[in-house]
Amino acid sequence: MYAIKELYYTIQGEGYHTGRAAVFCRFSGCNLWTGLEKDRDSAICKFCDTNFWGTDGLNGGKYSLDDLVQKIKSVHPNGEEIFVVFTGGEPALQLDDALVNALHRIGAVLAVETNGTLELPTGLDWITVSPKANTEIVITRGDELKLVFPQVENEPEQYTSLDFEHYYLQPMDGLTVEESTKSCIQYCKENPQWKLSLQTHKILGIL
Numbered sequence: 001m002y003a004i005k006e007l008y009y010t011i012q013g014e015g016y017h018t019g020r021a022a023v024f025c026r027f028s029g030c031n032l033w034t035g036l037e038k039d040r041d042s043a044i045c046k047f048c049d050t051n052f053w054g055t056d057g058l059n060g061g062k063y064s065l066d067d068l069v070q071k072i073k074s075v076h077p078n079g080e081e082i083f084v085v086f087t088g089g090e091p092a093l094q095l096d097d098a099l100v101n102a103l104h105r106i107g108a109v110l111a112v113e114t115n116g117t118l119e120l121p122t123g124l125d126w127i128t129v130s131p132k133a134n135t136e137i138v139i140t141r142g143d144e145l146k147l148v149f150p151q152v153e154n155e156p157e158q159y160t161s162l163d164f165e166h167y168y169l170q171p172m173d174g175l176t177v178e179e180s181t182k183s184c185i186q187y188c189k190e191n192p193q194w195k196l197s198l199q200t201h202k203i204l205g206i207l
Contacts, residue, residue, distance in 0.1 A: 002068050002094050003028040006057025009075045012085060013201025015128060016144050016166050017111065022083045023072050028055055030089040032115060032132055045115070045132040049173045052089030058207075069102050082108040092118035100124060113146075114139060131159060146197055148172050149184050160193060168197035 005028040012020045029035070032045040035053030055061050059071060076082050084103060086095050092114050100123045103110055111126035116137035120127065127142030133154035141163035147156055149169040156169065169187055171180035181198075188194045200206075 001062045001064060002099070003055055003062050004057075004068070005052050005055060005060050005089065007059040007071060007075060008207060009077065010207050011201065013204075013206060014170060014197050014199050015146050015168055017083075017085075017126070018197070018200055020083060022085045022111075023076055024085050024087060025068075025072060025091075026050075026052060026057065027086065027088045027091045027094045028052055028060075029093050030115075031093060031117060032090065032135065035089070045135075050087075050089070065098055065102055068099065069106065072103065072108070073106065080107070082106070083111065084108050085111045085113065087113040090115055090118065092120050095121055097121045097123070116140075129164070144168065146170055149187065150180065156187065156191070156194060167194045169194050170197040170199070173199065173202075 005026045007025050009023050012018055012022045030052055033039065059075065063071060072084060073079050091112055095112065100110060100121050104123065109125045111128065112120060112124050113128045113130060114120060115132050115135065116129035116139040117135050119138060127139065128144040128146055129137060129139050129142050130146045130148065131137050131154065133151045143164065144166045145159055145162065145164040146168040147159065150172060169184045171177055171184045184196055188196050
């Protein structure tokens with residue numbers, strides 16, 4: 001059974017695929033934080049802005065393999081050219097070869113957004129790693145590395161030697177987002193290997 005926080009059809013709001021229609025499949029649970037505010041101060045990642053606790057979101061619940069594939073198909077308007085983004089929480093806790101293979105059989109293109117600390121199943125079509133401070137990543141190659149900036153003790157320079165095709169800086173959300181955005185812009189101007197990623201879904205109010 002897969003524990004799903006929410007599952008819905010939307011527009012990807014950040015990173016390389018910004019603007020692309022996608023089915024978002026958000027797994028419940030993470031290995032860096034419980035998702036409960038009472039535990040935030042003791043979490044490895046203290047700045048997470050995503051609600052991934054439980055299964056009470058849109059189309060949330062516990063699904064068998066077949067039921068999850070059918071649900072992903074059902075939320076797509078025509079069932080063709082399905083682009084699925086697996087996210088969380090941390091999708092690597094649940095995402096497996098069986099689900100990847102089942103979705104590939106219906107022609108889906110599969111992307112994952114992971115913190116990079118856990119191994120992933122094979123065969124994924126797009127891998128985005130978003131490293132967090134005070135962790136050791138095991139996924140050191142992929143399509144996109146997206147770093148929330150600034151993070152204490154998590155500087156962009158430590159990732160530029162890894163094997164990723166695209167590098168993005170994304171402003172830290174919250175009370176300092178304006179200052180963080182200015183810092184990201186300046187860093188990208190000075191270090192053109194990095195590109196700016198904005199959370200356009202929040203700016204535009206897209207689910």
